[in-house]
Amino acid sequence: MSRVTRGGVSDGALTRAPSRSSTWVPLLPASPLAAYLLIGHPALSVLAMGIVCLGLLAVCGPVAGSLCLVPLSLLGAVQSGGPIAALAGVAVVTMAVTLRSVHGHAEFRASHAWIALLGLLLILSFVFPAVSSPSSPAPWTDLLGLLAGLTLLAAVTAVPPPPGAVARVTAVTGGLAGVYLLVVGDHADGRLEGLGLNPNYLGALLALPFVAAVGLTRLTHRPAWLVPAAACLAAMAATQSRGALAASTAGVAVVLVQGRARSVQLAIVGAVVAIGAALPGAVGAAEHLVAGHRPDTELSLNTAVREHAARLAAEVAAAHPFRGIGYGTFPAYAAKSPRLGLYIATHDDYLRLAAEAGLLTLVTFLILLWLGAGRRRSGDLSVARAIVIAYAVGLFFANQLASLLISLPFWLSLGCLLAASRRPQADHVRSSREEHHQ
Numbered sequence: 001m002s003r004v005t006r007g008g009v010s011d012g013a014l015t016r017a018p019s020r021s022s023t024w025v026p027l028l029p030a031s032p033l034a035a036y037l038l039i040g041h042p043a044l045s046v047l048a049m050g051i052v053c054l055g056l057l058a059v060c061g062p063v064a065g066s067l068c069l070v071p072l073s074l075l076g077a078v079q080s081g082g083p084i085a086a087l088a089g090v091a092v093v094t095m096a097v098t099l100r101s102v103h104g105h106a107e108f109r110a111s112h113a114w115i116a117l118l119g120l121l122l123i124l125s126f127v128f129p130a131v132s133s134p135s136s137p138a139p140w141t142d143l144l145g146l147l148a149g150l151t152l153l154a155a156v157t158a159v160p161p162p163p164g165a166v167a168r169v170t171a172v173t174g175g176l177a178g179v180y181l182l183v184v185g186d187h188a189d190g191r192l193e194g195l196g197l198n199p200n201y202l203g204a205l206l207a208l209p210f211v212a213a214v215g216l217t218r219l220t221h222r223p224a225w226l227v228p229a230a231a232c233l234a235a236m237a238a239t240q241s242r243g244a245l246a247a248s249t250a251g252v253a254v255v256l257v258q259g260r261a262r263s264v265q266l267a268i269v270g271a272v273v274a275i276g277a278a279l280p281g282a283v284g285a286a287e288h289l290v291a292g293h294r295p296d297t298e299l300s301l302n303t304a305v306r307e308h309a310a311r312l313a314a315e316v317a318a319a320h321p322f323r324g325i326g327y328g329t330f331p332a333y334a335a336k337s338p339r340l341g342l343y344i345a346t347h348d349d350y351l352r353l354a355a356e357a358g359l360l361t362l363v364t365f366l367i368l369l370w371l372g373a374g375r376r377r378s379g380d381l382s383v384a385r386a387i388v389i390a391y392a393v394g395l396f397f398a399n400q401l402a403s404l405l406i407s408l409p410f411w412l413s414l415g416c417l418l419a420a421s422r423r424p425q426a427d428h429v430r431s432s433r434e435e436h437h438q
Contacts, residue, residue, distance in 0.1 A: 062100065163417075
């Protein structure tokens with residue numbers, strides 16, 4: 001059971017891991033083997049990462065395993081494993097949580113019913129779509145990635161890791177990813193890409209650790225967290241992704257606003273509105289700073305094509321509101337449609353859920369978001385809320401829900417918020433500034 005204090009729930013009260021150093025002894029002989037496989041046999045890198053993940057789970061339980069998923073997925077993208085490493089890690093964490101639930105050490109909540117409903121609706125839309133296309137069956141990889149994310153969300157909601165640890169792991173891993181991409185990343189038409197992701201999705205990957213690092217800087221008052229933030233920002237700017245700019249801006253805004261007095265919040269919002277009114281070109285200047293030297297014609301064409309795809313997706317959702325046309329089928333549907341005639345995704349995950357899986361699926365997902373991020377948080381959970389909101393804004397610009405590499409910090413942060421959704425307002429230990437203010 002969780003230990004509830006007068007000020008809320010402490011980070012360590014959510015779950016406990018063995019504190020004795022002897023529990024790490026079994027990892028010592030496994031570490032050289034894992035390093036040998038990673039360096040000498042890249043094809044076996046997934047096996048090596050599985051050994052490390054299983055070892056951590058064996059000695060520390062599902063909390064450490066869930067935290068390891070973020071760097072594990074990054075390592076899988078750098079090596080030849082791709083999403084297999086992340087899928088294997090999610091499976092191991094889920095099995096560990098299942099074993100704990102047998103002994104009554106996992107807590108199940110009302111939000112698990114919404115998670116199960118969302119997964120069921122996705123499967124139904126995939127198996128029984130409103131528009132059948134026997135000549136081109138729907139790809140199952142995106143569905144598998146999204147279902148794996150929902151499975152992880154259910155596991156983390158039952159046995160949540162400390163939200164502060166999630167933010168720290170996200171920030172450090174993102175900082176390392178930013179440095180790695182700046183050193184060895186490729187450039188396509190002047191835009192940074194890497195880790196198997198195009199520039200737009202790579203920008204989405206870097207936005208969440210950037211927000212986490214900025215949030216930790218404000219929460220802990222330690223400027224050292226600006227180092228991973230700077231690495232993420234530099235790599236994100238090199239992607240020239242406008243969606244990443246919007247997501248990171250929203251996340252940083254939440255970091256700066258939440259926890260402050262209502263008058264201060266209104267002053268910040270009023271200042272932003274005043275700047276926008278006084279400087280009509282401010283938004284365009286910020287966009288030019290991120291978009292770099294991308295030609296205006298390219299940006300206009302990109303925007304126009306996305307608008308046509310979004311309009312078609314809205315029409316499809318209105319025509320098939322219950323089951324949708326089948327999850328993962330919109331690009332093929334758009335290619336055959338006389339209104340568009342292009343093989344293109346919706347570039348908006350909200351429209352994708354509505355068009356491919358039905359409006360009820362979209363509503364269920366929005367309810368999960370609201371249950372987690374709909375209320376004000378304090379302490380470490382405030383950073384988790386900023387990560388979730390930044391990710392939610394990014395969903396307007398890319399179909400990233402099905403990518404575990406991008407979405408793992410989101411699922412972990414949302415799980416922490418859902419796990420604390422029925423606790424007092426002061427969910428975790430407040431920062432020293434907030435205590436002094438009180």
